[in-house]
Amino acid sequence: MIINKWLQYSYNFLKKNEIKLYQLESVIMLSFVLKKSKSWIYGYSEKKINFTQLKILKKMLKRRVRGEPIAYILGFCEFWSLKIYVSHNVLIPRQDTEILVNVACKKINFKTQKILDLGTGSGIIALVIANRFNNLNITAVDFRKKILNIAKYNAKKLLINNITFLKSNWFSKLKNKKFDVIVSNPPYISYKEYFFFKKKLRFEPITSLVACNNGLANFHYIISESLKYLNNYGWLILEHGYKQSNTVQKILKKNYYRNITKYTDIQGYYRVICAQKILL
Structure with a gap:
């Protein structure tokens, strides 16, 4: 699956499950898994996501729609421009x-x-x-x-x-x-x-x-x-x-x-x- 198609799938899935920031969170999760910047993701939206990455993303989406905060899923968040690790x-x-x-x-x-x-x-x-x-x-x-x-x-x-x-x-x-x-x-x-x-x-x-x-x-x-x-x-x-x-x-x-x-x-x-x- 290419990046653009996965993003559309994720948008729809999260939106259907009443996640307010469904677009932003989709990009954040993809950025985390691919280890690429948000700008790279938008610039290379035709690139393929491999099977292992798709498997990880699927698990992350499941956790998110159960209500788990994205900071716990990623293991970190930003606060006052500092990257803070959380559990x-x-x-x-x-x-x-x-x-x-x-x-x-x-x-x-x-x-x-x-x-x-x-x-x-x-x-x-x-x-x-x-x-x-x-x-x-x-x-x-x-x-x-x-x-x-x-x-x-x-x-x-x-x-x-x-x-x-x-x-x-x-x-x-x-x-x-x-x-x-x-x-x-x-x-x-x-x-x-x-x-x-x-x-x-x-x-x-x-x-x-x-x-x-x-x-x-x-x-x-x-x-x-x-x-x-x-x-x-x-x-x-x-x-x-x-x-x-x-x-x-x-x-x-x-x-x-x-x-x-x-x-x-x-x-x-x-x-x-x-x-x-x-x-x-």
Whole structure:
């Protein structure tokens, strides 16, 4: 089968199975299997695809129509122009996390030295910050070794060496360390929400998605404990669910954080909040 015919077949197959970006994803999968650029594929659409390649593409299409995200099928995705490797042990970086990263970068100044990324997952938040500010000392923690191995692999591939990866359940192994900025995209989906969206989320690790207390348990813990690990005038920056903004703000106020600011996504929902520790 030639490239052009396979693309038409893939377009129709994915579209029929309600994959919104059916054209783009078809080209991405073909580019991955052929190890050729998208422009090459369009330029050489009469070239033949061999039997082995067709077999791989067929398996990829089957996985995609079952609802598996294309990032897991390929084993990587792009975020802030960085190629990030992912597996089913970590979440796929989402657009909302770009807001968190952007806020964190704006809070970094000439006095900033140490940053903590709580629940690093693929390492994406720490990696973007480290890539932009290679003079900073960044600590990235997660509670499972297999998760940290992915983050370490990403750092190695990107030639980033100013991140210390640490196996820790939130703050448990940090002892008396202090940081100028703490960032986190913790699990914040309630069990009720998870089972409602289970079909969409079933390929991603539940431990990275769901939290007790209607999705708020981690916010209560991180916000209260962060006071011990933040330097005075340091910033805590959190990603949260689109209905959780007011509640998270109340938890911050209850713990005497100041200069609380909320940030919206492109749809106008508050998705990120930052607050400052100020002890006079």
